[in-house]
Amino acid sequence: MDAKDIYKRHAAFCQLMSNPKRLEIIFLIGKEAMCVEEIAKKMDVRVANVSQHLALMREKNVVSTTREGTKIYYKLTSPKLLEACTLIREIMLDQAKEELAALLDADSCQ
Amino acid sequence: MDAKDIYKRHAAFCQLMSNPKRLEIIFLIGKEAMCVEEIAKKMDVRVANVSQHLALMREKNVVSTTREGTKIYYKLTSPKLLEACTLIREIMLDQAKEELAALLDADSCQ
DNA sequence: AATCTATTTGCATATTTTCGAATATATGAA
DNA sequence: TTCATATATTCGAAAATATGCAAATAGATT
Numbered sequence: 001m002d003a004k005d006i007y008k009r010h011a012a013f014c015q016l017m018s019n020p021k022r023l024e025i026i027f028l029i030g031k032e033a034m035c036v037e038e039i040a041k042k043m044d045v046r047v048a049n050v051s052q053h054l055a056l057m058r059e060k061n062v063v064s065t066t067r068e069g070t071k072i073y074y075k076l077t078s079p080k081l082l083e084a085c086t087l088i089r090e091i092m093l094d095q096a097k098e099e100l101a102a103l104l105d106a107d108s109c110q
Numbered sequence: 111m112d113a114k115d116i117y118k119r120h121a122a123f124c125q126l127m128s129n130p131k132r133l134e135i136i137f138l139i140g141k142e143a144m145c146v147e148e149i150a151k152k153m154d155v156r157v158a159n160v161s162q163h164l165a166l167m168r169e170k171n172v173v174s175t176t177r178e179g180t181k182i183y184y185k186l187t188s189p190k191l192l193e194a195c196t197l198i199r200e201i202m203l204d205q206a207k208e209e210l211a212a213l214l215d216a217d218s219c220q
Numbered sequence: 221a222a223t224c225t226a227t228t229t230g231c232a233t234a235t236t237t238t239c240g241a242a243t244a245t246a247t248g249a250a
Numbered sequence: 251t252t253c254a255t256a257t258a259t260t261c262g263a264a265a266a267t268a269t270g271c272a273a274a275t276a277g278a279t280t
Binding site: 221222223224226227229230232233234235236237239240241242244245246247248249250 | 251252253254255256257258259260261262263264265266267268269270271272273274275276277278279280
């Protein structure tokens with residue numbers, strides 16, 4: 001294994017999380033499995049598009065499926081993935097909050 | 111703020127982490143500030159290229175700089191960012207370990 | 221001015237994202 | 251069984267983004 005392989009692997013995983021729609025999907029199916037149409041409806045995005053994003057995540061073992069009749073339910077393969085996404089989301093929320101506070105501060109100095 | 115803005119922001123941050131060179135930079139300057147040339151040398155990558163990656167991270171407030179003479183030192187703006195990267199890295203290492211174990215297991219069954 | 225360090229520009233290439241249309245797969249009705 | 255329907259995936263093409271290089275430029279120091 002090349003010394004830089006771990007960075008490549010890490011990057012490949014982050015690449016999956018680097019799309020707003022995929023993130024929305026991750027948080028949607030993080031708690032309970034959901035079928036493609038349901039995901040598409042909640043997100044207001046075309047089924048084909050959701051399916052394409054799910055295919056990418058399936059390839060990389062980030063989501064797994066179970067079939068029930070004509071429907072295919074997707075869920076995250078590991079709770080750790082949700083944990084990681086949640087941690088980053090919190091950093092983002094904190095950051096947004098700080099920015100807002102900075103704005104308000106600047107405002108009060110006028 | 112659009113309800114999906116948080117996903118966009120989250121995705122933009124992950125996008126920064128979705129490149130092996132940028133990740134290597136993040137871990138290099140996570141502990142102590144380092145100048146561009148030094149980073150380039152450690153990574154065995156052209157200075158111009160490192161500078162380009164740093165510019166992206168500067169724009170998004172992921173790194174900050176201090177000048178010392180002709181040198182410009184870069185460091186992460188927040189320890190939380192390193193924390194997040196470290197968490198994901200650990201997930202990646204665990205995963206790699208599991209894959210290796212699975213391979214060895216399969217081997218012993220022959 | 222000459223040098224060291226870093227950034228930017230202009231370009232070529234590669235990758236990602238999305239779409240509409242076509243295709244596949246399972247179910248239930250006739 | 252065969253057909254129609256519901257659900258999901260794949261294909262081919264267009265547009266948008268990302269990446270990396272060499273060369274040019276900028277800024278600080280001696």
